[in-house]
Amino acid sequence: MQAGFTLIELMITVAIIAILAAIALPSYKNYIVKSHRTEAQAAMLSLAQYLESKYNASFSYPAVASIPESLTKPGNVSDYYTISVSIANASQTYTITAAPITSKQNDTQCGTLTLNEQGVKTPTTSGCWK
Structure with a gap:
């Protein structure tokens, strides 16, 4: 009597692992995209808070050149998203x-996120802004 695994038992185990991997990997990648999107949203809201505080002090938004780089290129967010700000209408919007x-963050659900001084967020697709 020999102890061990037969080829059939080994192939069944490999098939089960392949099925689990086929289910788990897309879910994991989707989770990573959502977490990077959340970090980008937090960075955008921090930048908006900074702009609003400057507006409250001087009744105009600061020039883009005077915004700290730490707010436009925050930590890990700049690895996956390019954050930019445009000031218009005589520094009122x-x-x-x-x-x-796209080479690092393939966000096909939401794409480019925007936020303006009135708090309007786009896209309005469910799950893009939380």
């Missing part, structure tokens, strides 16, 4: 944009 870097 702004739009913050977070565009995914």
